[in-house]
Amino acid sequence: MQVLNFYSRIFADQLKRGRKTATIRLGDKSHKYRKNQAVLVTIGYQFSPREKIFEAVIDAVDVKRVRDLSPRDIEHDNPEFRRHDELTHFLEQIYGRTVTQDDIVTVVRFSQIVSQPPGYTDARLGIGGAQN
Template sequence: MRVLNFYSAVFADQLRNGRKTATIRLGDKSHKYRKNDCVLVTIGYQYSPRERIFHAVIDSVEVKRVKDLSPRDIEHDNPEFRRTEEMVHFLEQIYDRRVELDDIVTVVRFSQIIDRPPTIRDRLHGIGGAQN
């Protein structure tokens, strides 16, 4: 099984709350992630313990230039961003190098795998979900 790892604990809440549903990685990662693959989403640094967040299915893998990222691509990666300039600055921080608009990135969209989605009826009757 492949791992889709995030280094910043800042993403933990966004992932758990379903606000982060994509990752934009510098370079062509289409050989590493493929549509319908099951991945383990984790948070942590290399050579350190990682926190398991959830299993996910890869919905799509798209290779494009930074300048071709849509506001939606950017928002799915980081709900706080909308503009390409914000994404470029963020990628420069992560990869510790200058990122150009012509650089290639891979947009990996994913969906959390849950045991069984609660139905509307379940929610109305307090079954299968968080109870107050």
């Protein structure tokens, strides 16, 4: 299984609460991530123990320039950000280099895989709903 890893612990709470539903990675990563691919979402540094957060499915992979990111793209990556300058500053900290509006990024949208979604009912299968 492919791993979608985050280095910063600040994302743990956002991921667990479902507030972070995307990652914006510098460069074209479309060869690495594909729509409908199952991934293991983790947090930790290379060569160190990593915390398993959850399994997820990739909903979309979009390659675009930083300037073409929508406020919604940015918000799904980091719920605290809305503007390009906030995102570029953050990416510069992560990647250790200047990030411009012309840089290519990959937006990877994902959804947590759960055993039974909250409020899910399927009378045909006798799943969910009120318990007797």
